[in-house]
Amino acid sequence: MSVITLTINEQLVSAQSEQTLLEAIREQGVEIPTLCHLEGLSDKGGCRLCMVEAVGTNRLMPACVTKVQEGMNVRTESERLVEYRKMIIELLLSERNHICAVCVMNGHCELQSLAANLGVNHVRYEYVVPDLPMDASHERFVQDQNRCILCVRCVRVCHEVEGAHNWDVMGRGVNSMVIADLYQPWGSSRSCTGCGKCVQVCPTGALSKKGSTVAEMVKHHDFLGWIMNGREKNIWEYR
């Protein structure tokens, strides 16, 4: 493992060569918004919120899937980046039916708090207003396609951590849908173990505990750290 040096927001810093840019940035205590990234899951660079500017190229880079390189010079905040991040949030809000006021995750939602932090006070794009169902067939959980942002944390946690691969993605582009098994009602999916990891990692109200009422759902994903530390580092410590 070698150590390299790079510049983040005009500060010279060192990082380990196999780290991602996102890890190196956060290690410096620099805030950078993410939605699809979650510590403990593989990265896919899907949401594009963690884009950074690099000196020498006009192309923006997703920090979560870019490895650090010697001499790299990146900037995490600029007018352009903030504008793009706001656009991303607005596009997410316009794509499905995000009705915060009556959502089970109101006040605890990652999408909602990111929108607030970035100053998204209106949406410039026409709402798509798709007609999407709720699936309440599972004994303990509910899936609401209206609130899904296709971050696929649920797909990844189910495949990578639980090993069940209940969830997958059907369709393309804005028509993509997270589905159980080969498009079964969740309740009749045979691969689901009912562990609830997908519910806990979901950043919005797309997956929730059955019986949750408005603003009542709070999610905890500390379990991911415990499991991954145990598996990968043999550290079995529950804090």
Next chain:
Amino acid sequence: MTRTVMIDPVTRIEGHAKISIHLDDAGKVADARFHVTEFRGFEKFCVGRSFWEMPGITARICGICPVSHLMASAKAGDAILGVQIPPTAEKLRRMMNWGQIIQSHALSFFHLSSPDLIMGMDSDPAQRNIMGLIQQDPELARKGIRLRQFGQEVIRTLGGKSIHPAWTVPGGVREPLTAEKREKIATMLPERFDLIETALDLVYNAHETFANEIGNYGDFPSLFAGLVGPDGELEHYNGLLRVVNSEGKRVEDGIAPEKYREIIGEAVEPWSYLKFPYYKPLGYANGAGMYRVGPLARLNVCDFAGTRRANRALHEFRRLMKLDKPVSGTFYYHYARLIEILFCLEKIEDTIQDPDILNTHVRSQANVNKLVGIGVSEAPRGTLYHEYHIDEHGIIKEANLIIATGQNNLAMNKTVRQIAEAYVDGNNLTEGMLNRVEHGIRMYDPCLSCSTHAVGQMPMHVQLLSPDGEVLDEKIRG
């Protein structure tokens, strides 16, 4: 020739309205219609959502009485779960509902109606509103605001916020009451009892000042409907349906609320988005099944109030009865509202002293056990019905909501007509007539946004029409 007269935007009802007055060949009032021109469609877009979300969603129908929708919706949810909620949860729900009635009635009386009563129906419309009242009688305005504040505080203390608290849920409530919060409510109470005495004095004065108007302001025989407790007491949360006729005879009694469809039908007219519920056995034709709900109806259908001071006030109220018939003057809605505030204050005072009120078991757990849930409660404006049909997983397939204001629709139309008959003079709309029509509607404290699930704003718009449909005169407010 059509003439449009603009008047300062003063409406003071929840929502906006259009009124048309039709004249016959002799220039007399042939018909008067109260049009509600707004539409929202909650019954439709609740379909496809989970019944667990319904209290939160339907509370958004209204910012004035979200608690009423929370109650009816959560009760429909209880019915779907098929559970008895913990006794403490029921007491807490009742307490929030009383808080709701206090704040809504205080709003109706002080903020919306008292400017008419204090300043007179013919005073300058630019001044005849709560701001004008603050200028003319700041102490009275302050009292009104303080009284309403108490109701809002009760709701906020229990539910975390005063508008749209998501605290009432299928199975009970989300948070128990703490000793500290109980103390907070208790310390606010004494001042509010004083305030209601002031309000009652005001209404007694109004009865003298407006002695001429009372008989023309929607004073007509009708049915009255509402919930009563098991012993016939005044009831706002649970109970059984009772309907009395204009002679005071009980035509329905002890009807389980979930059987409401047996006695209540819903009609529609092409000229209004507000439905026309009617008493089925008498039919819809010619307004035969017209019934009134709300504070006046509740005081007319109950046997007694059930608290010391409200019992006395109700006794006093019943002096207005003629030959043992129900009090029929719509003007007395104001009076009835104040008696209900007194009742709710006393009920809250009693309930917070209940040793069981701090019990932390406030939510029953269950899943879908029934595919239909009907929840009925008394909202400030009258009986509120929520009916949900769900699939086996709890997703709404059909929702039917009958709102209090809708049930007063036939009566409001009749009131407008009665006022128009008394005050329309020739082919012109006079200021005095317009003010009185407006107050006539306001007496019902209609919540048009609730009852049509409305969006947007329409001004109050009055048209005077000749027999061939020509607009003789027209006035717009707002």
